[in-house]
Amino acid sequence: MPTGVAIRDAREQLFDAAERVLLRDGPDALTSRAVTTEAGCAKGVLHKHFTDFDGFLAELVLDRIRRLDDQAEVLLKAAGQGSVADNLTTMLTDLFGSVAVAIVSLTISRDGLRARLREAVPTGVPILSDAGRVVMDYLTAEQKYGRIPADADLNTLGLTLIGSTHLLFADRTGVRPTYDEVRRFVSSVVPE
Structure with a gap:
């Protein structure tokens, strides 16, 4: 150009x-x-x-994290409707079928990028921690509707869903899990 x-x-x-x-x-x-x-x-x-390439990459990651807000809104609106497992499966499949897995790999592979992101996201793995917050908010809403048992450990449940689904999608060059495969996993974890 x-x-x-x-x-x-x-x-x-x-x-x-x-x-x-x-x-x-x-x-x-x-x-x-x-x-x-x-x-x-x-x-x-x-x-x-952008000041430099790591600054550009940090802004890219933060921009993609902000896009989770749309998914969070959709998921929260689904609370009390449909199946909990279906709602979570749709959100998790959309999240990990997108650029999220690649962003996790990118963040892990670049020390300068991680250092920049620590200023904005002080704990956890960027995008995974944010997705965990979205899932936790949804599980809390479903618990209020009585669709998740009152004694369920939501923190453990949320971490299990995010971590395990990430592992299902982690190999970006391999065969992607199908919706049904993710649904089977989610329904084995989520008490309904």
């Missing part, structure tokens, strides 16, 4: 390009050159909007 040509929504264009590279080629292939090539822009565009 020639110098001086304006790019609309450069941040989002760069984030989307990074997500495509991450999903297609994995965290090792994610470089500033790969992102700008995928976005169809000059490398300087990235550095115009």
Whole structure:
């Protein structure tokens, strides 16, 4: 792209390009050159909007974490309706079928990125901790509806759902678990 040509929504264009590279080629292939090539822009565009590449990656991760708010809203609205296992399966399959697994790999593989993210997300693994919060809020709502036993340990239940579902999806190059496979796991864990 020639110098001086304006790019609309450069941040989002760069984030989307990074997500495509991450999903297609994995965290090792994610470089500033790969992102700008995928976005169809000059490398300087990235550095115009971000202090450095780890700063860009931190903003990407935080942006994708913020997108969980939409899933949280949908899941909370489903409380008291349908099947608890179906509601959780849909949320978990959508979450881990997206860029979340790749973001976990990216975060684990880059020390500079983890250091930046610690400022915003001081504990846990970014995106997994946030997804855990979404699941916990939903389980709490379902407990109020009486659809989860009052004596259920929601913390253990939430951690089990997030951690185990992440493991089901962790191999980004392997066969993805089906909705039914995830549903069987969730229904084996969630007391209804």
